[in-house]
Amino acid sequence: MKVGIMSFAHMHAFTYAGLLLAHPDVELTAIWDDDFERGDNAAERFKSTFYADREEFLALDLDAVVICSENSRHRDLVVQAAEAGKHILCEKPIATEIEDAREMIAACKRNGVILQIAFPVRFAPSISRARTIIQSGQLGDILAVKATNHGQMPGGWFVEEPLSGGGAATDHIVHVMDIIRWTLQTEVKDVYAELDTRFYDIDVEDCGTVSLALESGAIATIDPSWSRPKTFPMWGDVTLEFVGTKGTLSVDALKQSSTYFNDQESKVQNLGWGDDMDQGLIDDFVQCVKIKREPSITGEDGLRTLEVVKAAYQSSTAKRTVPLERVHV
Amino acid sequence: MKVAVVGLGTMGKVHADAWAHIEHAELVGVCDLDRVKAETIAESYDATPYQDLSEMLEQSNVDVIDVCLPTYLHKENVALAAQAGKHVVCEKPLGLNVQDAQDIISVCEDHGVQLFVAQVVRFFPEYAQASAKVKSGGIGKPGVVRLTRGGGFPRAWEDWYADEAKSGRLILDSMIHDFDWLRWTFGDVERVMTRRVSRSDEDRPLEYALVTLRMEDGTIAHVEGTWAHATFHTSFELTGDKGMVVHDSAVSAPLSVSLHHNEGDASKNGVAVPESPLNENPYLRELKHFAHCILTGSEPIVTAYDALKAVEISQAALESAKTGQPVVLAKMGGGVR
Numbered sequence: 001m002k003v004g005i006m007s008f009a010h011m012h013a014f015t016y017a018g019l020l021l022a023h024p025d026v027e028l029t030a031i032w033d034d035d036f037e038r039g040d041n042a043a044e045r046f047k048s049t050f051y052a053d054r055e056e057f058l059a060l061d062l063d064a065v066v067i068c069s070e071n072s073r074h075r076d077l078v079v080q081a082a083e084a085g086k087h088i089l090c091e092k093p094i095a096t097e098i099e100d101a102r103e104m105i106a107a108c109k110r111n112g113v114i115l116q117i118a119f120p121v122r123f124a125p126s127i128s129r130a131r132t133i134i135q136s137g138q139l140g141d142i143l144a145v146k147a148t149n150h151g152q153m154p155g156g157w158f159v160e161e162p163l164s165g166g167g168a169a170t171d172h173i174v175h176v177m178d179i180i181r182w183t184l185q186t187e188v189k190d191v192y193a194e195l196d197t198r199f200y201d202i203d204v205e206d207c208g209t210v211s212l213a214l215e216s217g218a219i220a221t222i223d224p225s226w227s228r229p230k231t232f233p234m235w236g237d238v239t240l241e242f243v244g245t246k247g248t249l250s251v252d253a254l255k256q257s258s259t260y261f262n263d264q265e266s267k268v269q270n271l272g273w274g275d276d277m278d279q280g281l282i283d284d285f286v287q288c289v290k291i292k293r294e295p296s297i298t299g300e301d302g303l304r305t306l307e308v309v310k311a312a313y314q315s316s317t318a319k320r321t322v323p324l325e326r327v328h329v
Numbered sequence: 330m331k332v333a334v335v336g337l338g339t340m341g342k343v344h345a346d347a348w349a350h351i352e353h354a355e356l357v358g359v360c361d362l363d364r365v366k367a368e369t370i371a372e373s374y375d376a377t378p379y380q381d382l383s384e385m386l387e388q389s390n391v392d393v394i395d396v397c398l399p400t401y402l403h404k405e406n407v408a409l410a411a412q413a414g415k416h417v418v419c420e421k422p423l424g425l426n427v428q429d430a431q432d433i434i435s436v437c438e439d440h441g442v443q444l445f446v447a448q449v450v451r452f453f454p455e456y457a458q459a460s461a462k463v464k465s466g467g468i469g470k471p472g473v474v475r476l477t478r479g480g481g482f483p484r485a486w487e488d489w490y491a492d493e494a495k496s497g498r499l500i501l502d503s504m505i506h507d508f509d510w511l512r513w514t515f516g517d518v519e520r521v522m523t524r525r526v527s528r529s530d531e532d533r534p535l536e537y538a539l540v541t542l543r544m545e546d547g548t549i550a551h552v553e554g555t556w557a558h559a560t561f562h563t564s565f566e567l568t569g570d571k572g573m574v575v576h577d578s579a580v581s582a583p584l585s586v587s588l589h590h591n592e593g594d595a596s597k598n599g600v601a602v603p604e605s606p607l608n609e610n611p612y613l614r615e616l617k618h619f620a621h622c623i624l625t626g627s628e629p630i631v632t633a634y635d636a637l638k639a640v641e642i643s644q645a646a647l648e649s650a651k652t653g654q655p656v657v658l659a660k661m662g663g664g665v666r
């Protein structure tokens with residue numbers, strides 16, 4: 001199977017490229033990037049061919065493309081790739097505007113191509129095991145979820161609103177929101193959020209909390225803050241705690257790690273040894289394209305999480321709880 | 330200084346024991362509706378048992394009454410003590426709502442007696458240390474702070490905790506500890522938003538709440554309160570632009586005992602029981618401090634006004650739980666003082 005990568009703006013492109021290169025069923029035949037140097041270097045590093053011209057790239061006989069551009073450019077690239085008949089794995093968040101996400105979903109449907117959104121956390125074994133336990137009913141009815149997806153401030157285009165669509169809320173609500181939806185099979189009813197810029201001198205929010213009522217009657221909060229200190233032993237965290245009528249469950253997707261007291265760099269570091277979730281994501285996508293099945297993470301999954309992000313911004317500005325109005329797809 | 334405790338449930342016993350260990354204090358009386366409780370405890374500390382507060386006020390020559398009664402009984406019993414000219418120590422929450430708390434403060438003022446409220450978290454060393462660290466700039470400008478407190482649903486005398494009208498349940502009874510600590514550390518609260526779930530199933534009632542607060546200094550706080558967990562634990566994570574302080578009671582316990590097969594009780598097999606011993610437990614530290622304030626007239630670490638403000642935050646959080654919208658504190662009945 002021939003796969004191409006469109007843009008290395010998002011650092012995950014480097015991880016995905018490595019995994020694609022190593023995949024026995026995949027040839028990473030082409031790379032396109034609007035940044036000539038970045039694309040050319042990546043092509044060299046991953047033994048692929050660089051195309052500066054997007055039309056030329058899209059005219060190749062690729063089966064699928066992985067899109068890792070800046071968030072606000074997802075729409076154009078996804079629509080063009082869909083029209084060129086390529087199956088698509090798109091980095092999260094799906095888009096920066098709800099209307100864009102709808103267009104992307106429609107374009108993929110029209111052209112009969114797969115659109116999968118990159119929510120690798122679903123492929124952490126601890127997370128999928130948590131889902132199995134919860135769905136088995138062992139914890140009774142789930143009443144509440146307390147989730148965090150903390151990180152460090154990524155800088156670069158992530159803090160330029162026109163390219164990223166927003167800061168920590170855009171970057172970090174969607175992963176755990178996706179896990180909540182996937183696990184509880186319910187949607188968000190209304191949203192309250194406190195967002196602010198308190199850590200860095202940047203133009204987008206770097207911290208906050210989001211508080212949700214779910215259709216199932218459960219409640220949830222998500223902390224998407226870029227609040228990890230420079231001395232934190234890893235990049236961030238992904239944690240969820242579920243409170244049920246018969247028990248509680250807490251899961252920490254990155255906890256499988258050893259602690260490394262590194263005198264050479266005067267740092268304490270966590271050395272993760274758990275399964276690589278990105279590997280799970282890439283394997284799943286390749287398999288999906290191979291047998292042409294429904295993607296395990298759909299465009300709609302991307303859209304529903306984006307709607308929560310948008311409602312969080314609205315709520316934070318209005319200082320009130322706002323109802324979530326889901327658009328039709 | 331002669332002291333008597335009224336209400337000998339969970340807290341009353343802890344307080345009686347603490348008073349017995351305070352040098353300048355003498356535990357002379359203990360009072361509970363339940364005669365057996367009063368007599369048993371009186372015997373351990375060589376105090377006189379009573380079943381009725383008025384009787385204790387008349388017959389014992391005490392200086393201080395320590396009220397460890399269920400919350401809905403604080404108001405009338407503090408009033409009795411104040412009217413008898415006794416200084417008062419009262420368990421938290423001071424009252425069921427701002428009005429009650431204000432009435433309690435007024436009755437003590439009117440009778441010229443001092444009032445101390447047992448917001449004990451200020452005397453837990455990990456909380457006191459973290460508060461001082463934040464105030465001295467240790468985390469820089471605070472960003473998001475997260476606190477957790479709770480365990481199982483409390484079961485006590487006449488199941489009074491289950492009745493919101495008597496206890497204010499989880500938000501007033503338990504989360505008030507974190508609200509007071511937040512206000513102590515970051516200043517007043519601007520607005521509060523609550524999500525709460527409860528189940529009152531037959532033998533397994535549950536309550537759980539996630540409260541978001543915006544402090545006047547801009548700090549965002551997230552407080553988890555639970556009466557839906559199997560074991561009691563507390564934790565906090567305080568982030569700022571220059572650092573982060575993290576505490577988890579489940580991780581910091583220095584001592585853990587785990588026994589091999591217990592004859593006749595295989596269920597306890599291998600269960601680790603963690604402990605966090607201190608030379609002086611927080612309740613003893615607290616009451617020692619109040620005793621010192623009574624004797625010297627100095628200002629306590631936590632004033633009755635602080636206790637009132639903590640009730641105000643809890644009341645706002647309860648209101649938000651009902652409306653599903655944030656509540657702005659300054660807008661609540663014109664705010665308190």
Ligand SMILES: NC(=O)c1ccc[n+]([C@@H]2O[C@H](COP(=O)([O-])OP(=O)(O)OC[C@H]3O[C@@H](n4cnc5c(N)ncnc54)[C@H](O)[C@@H]3O)[C@@H](O)[C@H]2O)c1
Nearest residue numbers: 336337338339340341361362397398399400420421485486
């Ligand atoms: N600071 C803390 O950490 C903490 C912990 C638990 C409770 N508390 C507070 O302490 C107070 C007491 O709670 P508790 O758990 O000990 O309650 P409890 O139900 O265990 O004890 C209450 C006792 O009061 C007695 N009583 C009831 N009415 C009486 C009356 N009119 N006169 C004399 N005795 C009477 C009952 O017989 C019972 O023994 C509450 O305000 C509670 O919120 C604080």
